[in-house]
Structure formats: C-alpha cells, structure tokens
Amino acid sequence: MRLVLVIVFITLIARLVAVQEFAHQRYASLSASELTQTVSVPAVRGGIYDRNGEVLAESVTRQTVVADPLLITHPAATAEALSPVIGVPTDQLRSELTESTGFVYLAHRVSDAVAAKVTSLGLAGINLVPESQRVQPDGQLAMPVVGTVGWNGSGLSGLEYQYQSQLAGQAGSENLLQAPDGVALSGSTGGSVPSKPGTGVEVTIDESIQYVAEQALGAEIAASHAYSGTAVVMDVKTGDILAMADLQATSGTATTGATTTTPVPAAPPAGSQSTAGPTLVSQADTLPAGVEEAPSNSAVTQVYEPGSVFKLVTFSAALAAGLTTPNQVIQVPGSLQMGTYTFHDAEAHGNQPMTASQILAQSSNLGTIEVAQRLGEGPLLAQIGNLGFGHPTGLDFPGESEGLVPGPAAWTGTSIGSTPIGQDDAVTAQQILDAYNAVANGGVFVSPRLLRGTVSPSGTVTAAPPSPTRRVINPTTNAQLVSMLEGVVTSGTGTEAAIDGYTVAGKTGTAQIPDPNHLGYIPGAYVGSFAGFAPAENPVLSAVVVLDHPTPIYGGAVAAPVFSTIMAYALHHYGVPTTATATASASNSAVGGTGSITVPAGATTEGP
Amino acid sequence: MWMSVLLVVGSLLAVVVGDAMITGGQVSLTTTQSQVDAAATAQKTYQVAVAQMAAPPVVVAQAESQGLVAPTTVVDLPQVPLNVPLPVPQTAAPPAPANQ
Numbered sequence: 001m002r003l004v005l006v007i008v009f010i011t012l013i014a015r016l017v018a019v020q021e022f023a024h025q026r027y028a029s030l031s032a033s034e035l036t037q038t039v040s041v042p043a044v045r046g047g048i049y050d051r052n053g054e055v056l057a058e059s060v061t062r063q064t065v066v067a068d069p070l071l072i073t074h075p076a077a078t079a080e081a082l083s084p085v086i087g088v089p090t091d092q093l094r095s096e097l098t099e100s101t102g103f104v105y106l107a108h109r110v111s112d113a114v115a116a117k118v119t120s121l122g123l124a125g126i127n128l129v130p131e132s133q134r135v136q137p138d139g140q141l142a143m144p145v146v147g148t149v150g151w152n153g154s155g156l157s158g159l160e161y162q163y164q165s166q167l168a169g170q171a172g173s174e175n176l177l178q179a180p181d182g183v184a185l186s187g188s189t190g191g192s193v194p195s196k197p198g199t200g201v202e203v204t205i206d207e208s209i210q211y212v213a214e215q216a217l218g219a220e221i222a223a224s225h226a227y228s229g230t231a232v233v234m235d236v237k238t239g240d241i242l243a244m245a246d247l248q249a250t251s252g253t254a255t256t257g258a259t260t261t262t263p264v265p266a267a268p269p270a271g272s273q274s275t276a277g278p279t280l281v282s283q284a285d286t287l288p289a290g291v292e293e294a295p296s297n298s299a300v301t302q303v304y305e306p307g308s309v310f311k312l313v314t315f316s317a318a319l320a321a322g323l324t325t326p327n328q329v330i331q332v333p334g335s336l337q338m339g340t341y342t343f344h345d346a347e348a349h350g351n352q353p354m355t356a357s358q359i360l361a362q363s364s365n366l367g368t369i370e371v372a373q374r375l376g377e378g379p380l381l382a383q384i385g386n387l388g389f390g391h392p393t394g395l396d397f398p399g400e401s402e403g404l405v406p407g408p409a410a411w412t413g414t415s416i417g418s419t420p421i422g423q424d425d426a427v428t429a430q431q432i433l434d435a436y437n438a439v440a441n442g443g444v445f446v447s448p449r450l451l452r453g454t455v456s457p458s459g460t461v462t463a464a465p466p467s468p469t470r471r472v473i474n475p476t477t478n479a480q481l482v483s484m485l486e487g488v489v490t491s492g493t494g495t496e497a498a499i500d501g502y503t504v505a506g507k508t509g510t511a512q513i514p515d516p517n518h519l520g521y522i523p524g525a526y527v528g529s530f531a532g533f534a535p536a537e538n539p540v541l542s543a544v545v546v547l548d549h550p551t552p553i554y555g556g557a558v559a560a561p562v563f564s565t566i567m568a569y570a571l572h573h574y575g576v577p578t579t580a581t582a583t584a585s586a587s588n589s590a591v592g593g594t595g596s597i598t599v600p601a602g603a604t605t606e607g608p
Numbered sequence: 609m610w611m612s613v614l615l616v617v618g619s620l621l622a623v624v625v626g627d628a629m630i631t632g633g634q635v636s637l638t639t640t641q642s643q644v645d646a647a648a649t650a651q652k653t654y655q656v657a658v659a660q661m662a663a664p665p666v667v668v669a670q671a672e673s674q675g676l677v678a679p680t681t682v683v684d685l686p687q688v689p690l691n692v693p694l695p696v697p698q699t700a701a702p703p704a705p706a707n708q
Contacts, residue, residue, distance in 0.1 A: 578684050
C-alpha cells in the first residue's frame with residue numbers, strides 16, 4: 001500500500017515538474033490565448049497635399065457607435081433613446097440590440113456632435129470606438145487624379161491607389177483581455193505594437209489653377225453640349241502638372257453649393273468590420289449644371305485621334321531634316337487621292353500656293369501631307385516615337401495608356417496621308433501636351449510628373465527627383481516651330497487662344513471620331529482641341545484642352561477659348577510679366593524686372 | 609527573531625511600494641499618451657475643417673456673396689527703371705500769400 005502511495009506521489013511530482021519546468025511556456029501561452037485576443041490597430045493614412053501644402057485628402061478619426069447586447073437589459077427603451085440621436089429607425093435598433101452577440105455596429109463614423117450626445121445619454125452597453133475616415137475638403141476638385149479610398153481603407157483609384165503602399169503605413173496590434181464570450185474588453189491592454197502612420201504625398205497640382213481649369217472647362221462643356229472634356233496645365237521647365245481637369249456631362253442633377261458631406265461608395269454590408277472609411281467628399285464644388293467629375297483621369301487613360309494638333313510632329317521632323325522652311329512656298333492641291341481614300345481640307349479650294357507657316361496656321365491637311373511625303377515613313381515614325389507617342393509618359397498613373405501609333409508593320413498605302421495629320425494615331429491628352437511642352441522648353445522633352453515629394457508623419461517634406469529630360473528638337477528648328485505656332489494664334493485657326501498682354505503659340509485640332517463598330521468615322525462626331533504655351537518668347541506654362549463631341553466642332557472655337565481663360569489666370573497667378581513689360585525690363589535694371597520666370601516652388605521645407 | 613520578521617515585512621512593503629509607483633507611472637504615461645492621441649486627432653480634424661473653409665469653391669462663393677467679381681482684364685503697372693532718376697512728383701504750386 002505504501003509503495004503504491006510512493007509511486008503515485010513520485011508520479012505526481014514528476015508530472016508537476018514536467019508541467020511547471022519543461023512545458024511552462026506552452027501552457028502559459030494556451031492560458032493567455034483563452035484570456036486575451038490580438039486585434040489589429042490600423043495606421044493613420046497619410047494625406048495628399050497640393051504643391052502649396054493645401055489638403056486634397058486627409059484621414060481623420062470619427063467615432064462609431066457600437067453595442068454589447070448582452071449588457072443591455074432594456075433594449076426597447078435603449079433603442080427609443082438612441083434612435084433620434086444617431087438617426088437609425090427604432091425598430092432596426094431594437095432588433096440589433098436583442099441579438100445574441102456581444103458586439104454590433106449601430107452607426108459608423110458619426111459626427112463629433114452626435115458622438116457627444118451618445119456619450120451624454122449614458123446608456124449601458126452602448127459604446128463609441130474610433131474609426132478612420134478619408135475626407136476631401138475641396139469637394140470633388142481633382143477627384144479623378146486624387147482618387148478614392150474604399151471601406152477597407154485601401155486606395156481604389158488615382159493617386160490613392162498609385163501610392164497605396166506609402167500612404168497606408170503599417171498597422172500595429174494590441175493584446176486585449178477578453179470576456180468568456182470572446183468580446184474584447186476595451187482598455188485592458190496586455191501589450192501592443194504601435195502602428196506606423198502612413199507617409200503623405202505632395203503632388204504638383206496647384207489647387208487654384210485646378211479650380212479655374214475645372215470651372216472654365218465645365219462652362220465650355222455645358223455651353224458646347226460636349227460629352228466630356230480634359231484640360232491639363234504644365235510647368236514648362238520642370239514638367240510639373242499644375243492642373244489636370246477631367247469632367248463629363250451628366251443627365252443627373254448638378255452639384256450644389258451645400259457644405260454637407262456624403263460618402264461616395266455605397267454603405268458597407270451589415271456587420272462589416274471595416275476599420276477605415278471611404279472617401280468623404282465635401283459638396284462644396286460648384287461645377288456648372290449638367291457637368292460632373294469624370295470617373296477616371298482621362299487625360300492619361302483615354303486615347304483619341306488627335307487630328308491637326310499632331311501636325312507638330314510632321315513639321316518638326318521636316319524642318320529638322322531641312323525638307324522645308326517656314327517661308328517656303330508649297331503648292332497645295334484641292335484634293336489628294338490615295339488608294340480609295342480622298343483627302344481634302346476643311347474648306348474646299350483649288351490648287352493654291354501656301355508657305356509652310358500658312359499651312360500650319362490654316363491647318364491645311366493637304367499641305368501637311370505634301371510635306372510628309374517629302375519626309376517619308378521612317379523619319380516620320382521616328383519623330384512620333386521621339387516626341388513620346390506610343391510610350392508611357394513616366395507618370396505611371398493607374399490605368400495609363402501609352403497610346404496606339406502605327407509601326408512599320410501597320411504602315412499602308414494611305415498611312416503617309418493619314419498619320420501626318422493625326423489620323424490612324426491614338427494618343428492621350430497628356431502625350432500631346434508633352435510634345436508641345438518640349439517645343440516650349442526649347443526642344444528639350446521633359447517628362448511630366450505629379451509627385452512633388454513625400455511628407456513624413458512629422459511633417460518633413462522630401463522632394464521627389466526632378467523629371468528626366470532629353471533633347472528631341474534642335475534649337476534652330478525649335479525656334480522656327482515656335483514662330484509658326486505663334487502664327488496659328490495671331491492669324492490662323494487659333495485666334496481664340498490669344499491672351500491680352502501675352503504672346504501665345506499653339507495649334508488647334510478638330511478630329512473625327514472613329515466608329516468602334518464599322519470602318520470609318522462616326523458622322524458628325526468630332527474631338528475639338530487646342531495645345532500651346534505662353535509667353536511664346538519665354539514659355540513658362542503649357543496647356544492642352546480637349547473636348548469630346550462639342551458643338552461647334554472646331555477646336556479653335558471651343559477648346560482655344562478655354563485655353564485662353566485658364567492660361568490667362570495662371571500667368572497672372574504666377575506673376576509672369578506681360579510681353580510688353582518683359583521687353584521693357586530686358587535690361588534687368590527695373591523694379592520687379594525678371595530674367596527667367598519660373599513657376600514658384602511652393603512650400604517644400606515644411607509639411608502641411 | 610523580530611528583527612528578521614521586520615526585515616522580511618519591510619522588504620515586502622518596499623517591493624509593494626515600488627511596484628505601486630511603477631504602476632502609477634505607467635498609468636500616468638498611458639494617460640499622457642491618450643492625451644497626445646486626442647490632441648493629434650483634434651489637430652487633424654481642425655486641419656480638415658480649415659481646408660474645407662479655404663477650399664477654392666468656398667472662397668469664391670464667399671467673395672461673390674460680398675459683391676466681389678472676377679476681373680475681366682488685368683492691367684499690369686509699368687515697371688520703373690532704376691538706372692535713371694525717378695521722376696519728381698507733380699504737385700500743385702502753393703497758394704500765393706495774401707496781400708497785407
């Protein structure tokens with residue numbers, strides 16, 4: 001008997017030692033797992049700021065109303081008290097408060113005033129938990145560029161999507177004691193890993209220019225009954241995109257001047273455990289009636305046949321090759337037959353002599369084709385690629401298109417007629433602007449950029465690297481091109497682009513829209529555009545305006561005035577001296593005299 | 609004997625007091641951290657509120673409500689050269705003294 005007792009005792013001791021000494025960690029962790037649970041602590045998403053540090057998108061903390069139905073003894077009374085405060089029907093609340101669970105969401109991201117009222121009610125089992133909310137304080141301004149955030153806190157489109165990894169930060173974790181039913185007990189921390197806030201993004205957009213661009217473009221879309229429109233403004237020297245407006249006509253009601261906020265995406269499904277809200281947009285934007293922000297940044301994602309603005313490519317190559325000069329007289333026929341296709345000018349005429357400058361100013365298709373035939377396929381295709389067409393712009397914007405340009409394999413008998421005048425090509429508005437910006441920049445191509453820098457959580461701004469540059473047109477040819485493009489505005493098809501006090505150079509485009517279902521074009525459907533820069537003698541800003549399906553159809557009538565409005569504001573905004581003033585101060589000995597004018601750098605030394 | 613008991617009890621008491629002080633400090637630290645978080649949250653909220661009030665559409669609406677209009681033309685003042693003397697301002701001649 002004693003032996004049995006001794007054996008049992010020794011066995012117990014051995015087991016005790018095994019459990020306490022050798023399996024201690026395992027049992028301790030098993031115990032902890034029953035007592036605690038680890039919850040993810042979302043990181044605060046970085047903001048998106050314009051070039052002057054103005055907020056374009058920012059995350060703020062909102063309170064969400066939650067309930068523990070197991071702690072609520074009078075669900076009906078609680079529902080009646082809470083309903084008018086959080087705006088949820090009493091019946092719905094009563095149903096939620098009687099669920100056999102320890103946690104239900106009642107209202108996501110309520111205002112601070114509502115949260116204060118909920119707290120003051122002092123209802124047992126009703127609590128507030130913080131949740132992150134994305135806000136765009138400027139309303140829908142630049143929304144296709146900035147993009148949106150979904151219910152899970154991730155970027156869905158635009159810059160929010162492109163810079164998701166930087167903006168999101170790194171989520172932390174927190175160990176919470178839990179009740180027997182598995183409900184986490186708030187505040188009972190048992191160790192935590194802090195979250196790392198996201199890095200902010202400072203973009204090259206200038207809020208003021210963006211606003212004016214959207215207003216001018218929106219007004220023209222409404223006036224010309226266009227389907228949609230795009231306007232992009234660029235800093236000639238740096239490639240910084242100062243405004244990128246993408247609007248479309250809508251048959252719905254126009255936006256109002258109210259300052260309330262509404263969520264853009266639909267509400268999350270019931271029981272959603274999301275930790276970051278979708279983008280909230282202040283309804284402060286005042287676009288003209290019948291116009292709204294486009295769903296995507298069509299300046300870089302949508303391609304179109306550019307039409308006559310593409311003639312820049314043909315003339316730049318021909319001038320560089322010495323095949324023509326601005327004053328060379330060229331016999332322009334009344335029509336030109338190539339295979340089964342007959343080319344003609346917008347206005348019928350017989351054979352007539354025109355200088356190269358006049359051909360560009362009057363946007364003669366046949367004159368341009370005459371020049372292109374001297375040039376030939378190889379040099380023309382080379383110049384198309386040289387000016388950035390058919391290649392990514394370098395923005396790396398989500399959904400960006402590199403365009404469609406004909407290669408040698410796709411070259412046909414009529415290509416030498418269609419390609420030089422902007423048919424057979426599909427380009428983005430940004431690519432057109434890049435080419436004109438290269439001419440504005442003395443023949444040096446500068447890649448566009450939207451990212452100006454990153455903003456650390458402490459507010460320190462780290463500048464992004466400057467855009468790469470390359471020479472694409474020699475200085476002599478470039479000077480001839482600038483002179484010819486000036487002629488377009490002074491005496492050609494682009495007179496509506498003129499700006500009081502400044503010299504403007506540019507080119508109009510009126511392009512037919514290809515029929516997606518049949519060979520040929522949609523009857524009566526056109527894209528009107530204008531691309532150019534100012535001041536012509538010392539370019540500071542370049543811009544492109546594109547309108548889809550406008551009435552009247554001509555780029556010179558619909559897009560050029562928008563260009564003029566936007567550019568006039570931007571030139572004054574940045575203090576660019578008028579041409580007469582700049583000439584007077586050329587000696588650089590006058591008050592306010594300016595040598596080389598550039599767009600101000602904005603706030604780079606301190607975060608917003 | 610009593611000294612030993614006193615020593616043990618005293619040591620235990622010191623440990624308890626020390627532990628209480630550490631816990632108190634931890635609570636204070638947590639409270640301060642909560643205050644910092646609350647202040648940071650408020651700062652973000654105010655920042656967004658300011659941005660909403662300074663948004664171009666709001667500024668334009670306010671300006672228009674006060675009767676301001678966008679200029680149709682902008683006239684730049686002529687620049688003044690510094691390599692020549694500034695022009696003497698034209699002033700009216702002082703009135704002649706009255707006859708006594």
